[in-house]
Amino acid sequence: MKAKKLIQKCKVIDIHGDVDIDIKGITSDSRQVKPGFLFIAVEGICTDGHAYIGKAIEQEATLIVYDKPMIEEYFSKATYVRVENSAVALAQIAAAWYGNPSKHLTLVGVTGTNGKTTVATLLYNMVRAMGHSAGLLSTVANYVNDERYPTTHTTLDPILLNEFLRKMVDAGCEYAFMEVSSHAIHQKRVYGLHFEGGIFTNLTQDHLDYHKNMLEYRNVKKSFFDDLPASSFALSNYDDKNGSVMLQNTKAEQYFYSLKTVVDFKGRIVEKHFDGTYIEFSNKPLVVQFVGVFNVYNLLAVYAGALLLGFDRDEVLRVLTLLKPVAGRFQTIRSPRNITAIVDYAHTPDALTNVLNAIHEVLNKRGQVITVVGCGGNRDKTKRPIMAREAVRLSDRVVFTSDNPRFEDPQEILNDMLNGLTEEEKSAVISILDRREAIKTAYALAKPGDVILIAGKGHEDYQEIKGVKHHFDDKEVVDELMNKLAN
Structure with a gap:
């Protein structure tokens, strides 16, 4: 593809060299540069691509896109295009390279602190169940129809995404349905994509290791809806205190869903059980295979999103009754000893509170709640004491353990959690760094009728250490433990 076509939509400040040249590939990673490639220098969180321009030239990149003043010694060795913003240019060039694929799909983005994976995945599952071809980009996995691809980020970089x-x-x-993280919005990874619709789930504390404060975090999320075109829809959770704020400046058609107020899409919970919930959506009764108020909100967003995409209401309601929870999201495992274990991805204070409240709503004091929980390393440290307090407040016994410590000392993470507790609260806590041993201990403490919540990792099949x-x-650990003790 010609370079001049790739940079056609970029805000170009200056050009040194010939742009009427053929480009053989594009990358923002200097290690992937091959002869004839276009290299885009983007300033990231840990490294700045501008520092690797020399390496890209050595590997015979023929065009360099950048946004910082550069030393002119390189100008004779390649074509240089200075743009206003490299991150934006990366998204525009990636879209152009792949033929602007988002314009040929009905693309819906889901953003919010919690529920993104569930809402995006269930919309994908629903559309597939109705016989339509669809793709999914999520935290758990990426799908092109039924072909599964592993994933590394909630939202991919612009080149992989396109x-x-x-x-x-x-x-x-x-x-196509995709999760849209605040990092991706802030880093312009979804810039220029054509969204048919955007869905907001909720906003609670998370990612304050990246965003300066909750206001910035909210405003980054809000900018996703600000950028939606008038031809798309914007669907928001009216019951979240930021639900209306999200849509204040959107040009898209606005819609709201709620369990408390009569809005565009109204839901109601009738009965709660561990194997499902009896609900009403728009006065239509149905039984779903999901537990907890938070999940009913997720399903209501799915229901509303499907109707806004033009699907038949009765068919949508029928498929809702068939949908199953996403891997690692309130996954229930029953023991022969009449002990219920629940594996959930809850890794924020609000998500942990929601899951524990959902357990209590069904358990109704007929047993005890034992929670196994930790916090991830190299992430928002301010949420650690809050999660610890919520776990103790809403559990009868708590086992603190390792999550993904990454490059932090696991014991220091546990200390941060314990520092949020009073001496009396600490007496309800057992600290066991080894996660497998922590789960085994929780199971040993449980009696018939009790519930064990194993929170934080959900669908993940790894533990990241150093x-x-x-x-x-x-x-897997829970299944092995229950099978062993059953025999």
Whole structure:
């Protein structure tokens, strides 16, 4: 593809060299540069691509896109295009390279602190169940129709993202659903994509290791809706205190869903059980295979989103009754000893509170709640004492353990959690660094009728320690433990 076509939509400040040249590939990673490539220098969180321009030139990149003043010694060795913002240019060039695939799909983005994975995945599952071709980009996995691809980030970088969207188009997909993280919005990874709709789930504390404060975090999320075109829809949770704020400046058609107020899409909970919930959506009764108020909100968002995409209401309600929870999201495992274990991805204070409240709503004081929980390393430290307090407040016994310590000392993470507790509260806590032993201890403490919540990792099948991912699956450990003790 010609360079001048790739940079056509970029805000170019200056050009040194010829842009009427053929480009053989694009990358923002200097290690991937090959002869004839276009290299985009982007300033990241840990490294600045501008520092690797020399390496890209050595590897025979023929065009460099950048946004900082550069030393002119390189100008004779390649074509240089200075743009206003490299991150934006990366998204624009990636879209152009892959033929603007988002314009050939009905693309829906889901953002919020909690519920993104569930809402995006269930929309994908629903559309597939109705016989339509579709793709999914999520924290758990990426799908092009039924073909599964592993994932590394909630939202991919612009090149990989557009590559996946192109795969979907080439595979004949009509629809695509994706999680949109605050990091991705802030880093312009989804810039320029054509969204048919955007869905907001909720906003609670998370990622304050990245964002300066909750206001900035909220405003980054809000900017996703600000950028939606007038031809799209914007669907928001009216019951969240930021639900209305999210849509204040959007040009898209606005819609709200609620369990408390009569809005565009109204839901109601009738009965709660561990194997499902009896609900009403728009005065239509149905039984779903999900537990907890938070999950009913997720399902209501799915229901509303499907109707806004033009699907038949009765068919949507029928498929809702068939949908199953996403891997690692309130996954229930029953023991022969009449002990219930629940594996959930809850890794924020609000998510942990929601899951524990959901357990209490069903358990109704007929047993005890034992919680196994930790906090991830190299992430928002301010939420650690809050999660500890919520776990103790809403559990009868708590076992603190390692999550993904990454490059932090696991004991220091536990100390941060314990520092949020009073001496009396600490008496209800057992600290066991080894996660497998922590789960075994919780099971040993449980009696018939009790519930064990294993929170934080959900679908993950690894534990990251000092940069190495070791195989570890909470559900697998629980299954092995229950089978062993049953025999």
